[in-house]
Every structure is written in structure tokens, then in C-alpha cells.
Amino acid sequence: MYQDIFSLENKVAIITGGAGGLGKDIAVGLAEFGADVVIADRERLRLEKLKNNANIFGKEVLALEADVTSYKSVEDIVRKTMSEYNRIDILINAAGINIRKPVLELDESEWDNIVNINLKGTYLCCKLIGEVMVSQNYGKIVNFGSVSSVLGHPEHSAYAASKGGVLLFTKVLAMEWAGNNINVNALGPAYINTALTSEYLAKDDNYEKIVKSIPLGRLGSPKDIVGAVIYLSSSASDFVTGTLLMVDGGRTAD
Ligand SMILES: NC(=O)c1ccc[n+]([C@@H]2O[C@H](COP(=O)([O-])OP(=O)(O)OC[C@H]3O[C@@H](n4cnc5c(N)ncnc54)[C@H](O)[C@@H]3O)[C@@H](O)[C@H]2O)c1
Numbered sequence: 001m002y003q004d005i006f007s008l009e010n011k012v013a014i015i016t017g018g019a020g021g022l023g024k025d026i027a028v029g030l031a032e033f034g035a036d037v038v039i040a041d042r043e044r045l046r047l048e049k050l051k052n053n054a055n056i057f058g059k060e061v062l063a064l065e066a067d068v069t070s071y072k073s074v075e076d077i078v079r080k081t082m083s084e085y086n087r088i089d090i091l092i093n094a095a096g097i098n099i100r101k102p103v104l105e106l107d108e109s110e111w112d113n114i115v116n117i118n119l120k121g122t123y124l125c126c127k128l129i130g131e132v133m134v135s136q137n138y139g140k141i142v143n144f145g146s147v148s149s150v151l152g153h154p155e156h157s158a159y160a161a162s163k164g165g166v167l168l169f170t171k172v173l174a175m176e177w178a179g180n181n182i183n184v185n186a187l188g189p190a191y192i193n194t195a196l197t198s199e200y201l202a203k204d205d206n207y208e209k210i211v212k213s214i215p216l217g218r219l220g221s222p223k224d225i226v227g228a229v230i231y232l233s234s235s236a237s238d239f240v241t242g243t244l245l246m247v248d249g250g251r252t253a254d
Contacts, residue, residue, distance in 0.1 A: 005236040009034035012085040013233065014077060016068050016125055017095030017144075019046035021194025025222035026092055026229050031057040033230055036085055040066040040077050041095070068095045068121030074128045087136060090233045091129045093122045093143045093166075098196055103157040111158045118144075118162035119169070126173055130182065139182035142232045143170045147190045147248050167244050174242030183241040185232045190248035192220040215250030 013030045017023040018039030027050075031037045039061055041047055047063045054061065062084055067073045081088055096118045099110050122143050133139025147153075148160040149167040167186055174184040191197055191210045201207045201219075211218060228247045231237050246252050 006230055006234045007034055008090070008230070008234055011035045011089040011233075012038070012081065012087050013090035013092065014038045014040060014081060014088060014125075014129060015092040015094055016040045016066070016077075016121065017093075019043055019050050019063075020094060021196065022189075022192065022222050022225050023092075023094045024050065025226050026094060027061065028056055029226035029230055030090070030092075030233065031059055031061065033234070035090060035233075036061075038062040038064060038077070038081050038084075040064045040068070042067045068093075068125055069116045071124055071128075074124045077125075078128050078132060082132065088129055088132045089136075089138060089140065091125060091133075091139070091141045092229060092233070093125050093141070095121050096144055096196070098156070098159045100155040100159075100200060102155055106157060114158035115162045115165075118159070119165045122166050123169060126169070126184070130173065130177065133182050134177065134180045137181045139177070139180070140233045140237075141170075141173065141182065141184040142229055143184070143186040145170070145186040145188045145244050147188055147246070147251050149186070149188055149244060150252055170244070171242045178241060183232070183237060185237070185240060185242065186244045187225065187228055187232070188244045188246040188248060188252070189220055189225055190214055190246075190251040192222065192225065194222075213251060214248070215253060218249065220247060220249060 013035040015027050018027045019041035027037050027039050066077050143166050145167045146163040148156050149163040170184050170186040
């Protein structure tokens with residue numbers, strides 16, 4: 001009776017940052033649960049690597065070079081996806097960057113870059129892809145927050161501002177589109193070893209310190225995130241909207 005609640009058969013999913021450390025595994029998970037997957041990422045080399053390794057998806061995927069900070073580029077993602085599949089059911093906004101510096105050392109250009117990619121990019125993708133979802137009267141959106149959506153980590157000023165912004169933007173969209181059968185939620189991961197975090201984790205005793213700060217006693221893994229994304233992309237979460245699902249090993253529980 002409930003076996004199909006996580007099924008994504010006949011669904012079309014776009015994932016931004018889909019060639020990244022988490023994005024790639026999420027794309028594989030979405031495909032394994034039945035979705036047709038469109039990967040949008042600005043890194044041509046990472047996209048090429050994925051195309052050369054396309055058998056990990058078990059099906060054809062559309063890989064698009066795109067910049068989420070550019071209106072035109074996001075329009076292009078929508079146009080190409082619609083011309084290939086004629087609908088868009090799921091949007092995963094996983095494109096993101098971070099630059100760790102105390103605020104007095106963070107340049108204006110660095111602030112702009114972080115906020116543009118993490119927050120404006122999420123806005124543009126939600127707006128232009130959400131427009132299609134509203135016209136279909138169906139959609140599932142998963143935005144990427146972080147533990148930094150709710151915690152004030154030093155050296156994370158722009159990142160935390162952008163991720164806090166993603167959380168409230170998510171709640172507003174959940175309200176605006178509640179009558180359009182569109183669920184809008186966010187994920188709040190703690191540390192996972194990807195290109196975003198590897199340099200920091202390799203420095204001094206950062207790895208040990210981070211593990212100590214997580215009650216479950218380990219970093220997260222892409223697998224931990226895939227399960228949460230499938231849940232928020234499928235009918236299993238039809239009554240869930242406007243929430244931040246923490247996938248953080250208990251980091252924000254106390
Ligand atoms: N790894 C973690 O510990 C962690 C924790 C909390 C939240 N997150 C969030 O998860 C998401 C994915 O992070 P990740 O760990 O996979 O990082 P990652 O660096 O491995 O991947 C991010 C991807 O985003 C792409 N990207 C960056 N700017 C872009 C742009 N303008 N247009 C299109 N693509 C762009 C990059 O090319 C890269 O492939 C991010 O939003 C990040 O903030 C990660």
C-alpha cells in the first residue's frame with residue numbers, strides 16, 4: 001500500500017550544482033528512484049567527467065552548463081528542459097559556495113559572490129522554474145540551507161546570511177504556492193566532506209573539532225542527504241511544506 005510513496009517515476013527533476021560533491025549523489029538517487037534528471041552546473045570539467053561516467057545513472061541524463069546567478073542562463077535551463085521533457089516536477093537548489101573569513105577580512109566582492117550564488121541563485125531558479133510548476137499545479141522544491149541557516153559560526157558571515165535568507169525565502173514560497181500544490185522545503189546539513197569543506201577539514205585539528213561538535217559522532221555523508229532529498233521530492237512528504245529539515249547528526253539539537 002505504501003511501497004510507492006518514495007517513487008519518482010514519470011517525474012522530471014532539475015538539480016543545480018548537480019556536478020558537485022552532494023549534487024552528483026543526489027542526481028544518482030533521483031534517477032534510481034525513477035526521475036528523469038537534468039544536471040545544471042557551471043563547472044564544465046565536472047560536467048564532462050559526469051558525462052564520461054554516465055552509466056552511474058542507469059539512464060540518460062541531461063547535463064547543462066549553467067550559471068544560477070544569471071537570469072538568462074536559468075531561462076536557458078528551463079527552455080532546454082521543457083523542450084526535452086515538457087514538464088518540471090522537482091527542483092533541487094544545491095549550487096553553493098563558501099569563503100571562510102572573519103567579516104573584517106571579507107571583501108565586498110566575496111560577500112557579493114557568496115550571496116549571489118547561494119541566495120539570488122536560489123531565488124532565480126525558484127522563480128523561473130516555479131512559474132512552470134504553478135502552471136502545472138504541481139511541484140516539489142528542495143532548497144539548500146545549512147546548520148548556518150540557524151547558527152552563528154564565526155567566519156561564516158556571508159554564508160550564514162545567505163543560508164538564513166534561503167530558509168526564510170523557502171517559508172515565503174511555501175506560503176505563496178501552498179494553493180498551487182507546490183511543496184517548498186529546505187535541508188540543513190552539517191559538515192560533509194566535499195570540495196566545499198575539504199580544505200577546511202584538512203587544516204589543523206578542524207576535523208576532530210567538527211566531529212566532537214556533532215552528537216552522532218561523525219560527519220555527514222552524501223548518502224545521508226540523498227535520503228532526505230528523495231523524501232522531500234516524493235509524495236511521502238506531501239503534507240510537509242515550509243520546513244527546514246536538519247540532517248546534522250544532532251548538531252542543532254541542544
Ligand atoms: N558539504 C557540506 O558540508 C554542506 C553543509 C551544509 C550545506 N551544504 C550546501 O549543500 C550544497 C552543495 O554543497 P557541496 O558540498 O556539494 O559543494 P560542492 O562545492 O561540492 O558543490 C557545489 C556545486 O555548485 C556548483 N556551483 C557553484 N556556483 C554555481 C553557479 N553560479 N551556477 C551553477 N553551479 C554552481 C559548483 O560548480 C559545484 O559543482 C551547497 O548549497 C552547500 O552550501 C553543504
